[in-house]
Amino acid sequence: MDGNQTFNVNLSLPNLSTLGVTNTLGGVPIPIGLALGQDTATITIVDNDVANGTIGLITGGLYTAFENGGSIPITVLRTNGSSGTVTISYLTSQGPTPNGAVPVVNGLGDFVPTNGTLTFVDGQTNSTFFVQVIDNSTNNPTHTVTLTLFNPTGGATTNNAVLPINGTLSILDNEVANVPFGNADPAFGPGSGRMETFLRWRGSVRRRLEVSIANK
Numbered sequence: 001m002d003g004n005q006t007f008n009v010n011l012s013l014p015n016l017s018t019l020g021v022t023n024t025l026g027g028v029p030i031p032i033g034l035a036l037g038q039d040t041a042t043i044t045i046v047d048n049d050v051a052n053g054t055i056g057l058i059t060g061g062l063y064t065a066f067e068n069g070g071s072i073p074i075t076v077l078r079t080n081g082s083s084g085t086v087t088i089s090y091l092t093s094q095g096p097t098p099n100g101a102v103p104v105v106n107g108l109g110d111f112v113p114t115n116g117t118l119t120f121v122d123g124q125t126n127s128t129f130f131v132q133v134i135d136n137s138t139n140n141p142t143h144t145v146t147l148t149l150f151n152p153t154g155g156a157t158t159n160n161a162v163l164p165i166n167g168t169l170s171i172l173d174n175e176v177a178n179v180p181f182g183n184a185d186p187a188f189g190p191g192s193g194r195m196e197t198f199l200r201w202r203g204s205v206r207r208r209l210e211v212s213i214a215n216k
């Protein structure tokens, strides 16, 4: 992760005369230094540790969607280098519910299990796969999908200290009864029309209150 490093090397001949050595050729002294055509060279150490990148999920690996959210994008990141074409494999599996309850299986379940391989071309730093979540009409606790990345290729690496390779998609219930007090209900569709209700004043006459609702 240091990038390319360079340094210079300087070459020199020892002073043989100080060592009591006479440098001669056929009895003729050879001047010291003339044997070096070049006495300085630059050495470059090419960093190949992370040039192809480290691949993982977003920080924390946590994704959230309502159960009626449809196709949920799962962003995968590539950092510490983006050279060359690399790939990463992914898969999903049923995760535990945060409160320890047994996940409710409804038809196909809470989501459509998926797996595959993402390709990052040269210079590409993020990609996306999708998890299809399945709506139901029952009140249920939050369900989770375990997300797993594995088998990086093309020189890419995985490193949990940089980006997590395991994550969680939380599927939130959208039934009315489960919407916490004070929060907007994403499933509420009032439609339009007329609503009637009656108010009674204590000890007084009966009155009728009419309210019209416009769906905007």
Ligand SMILES: [Ca+2]
Binding pocket: 067, 068, 135, 136, 137, 138, 173, 174, 175
């Ligand atoms: Ca629902």
Ligand SMILES: [Ca+2]
Binding pocket: 067, 136, 137, 138, 139, 140, 173, 174, 175
């Ligand atoms: Ca539900």
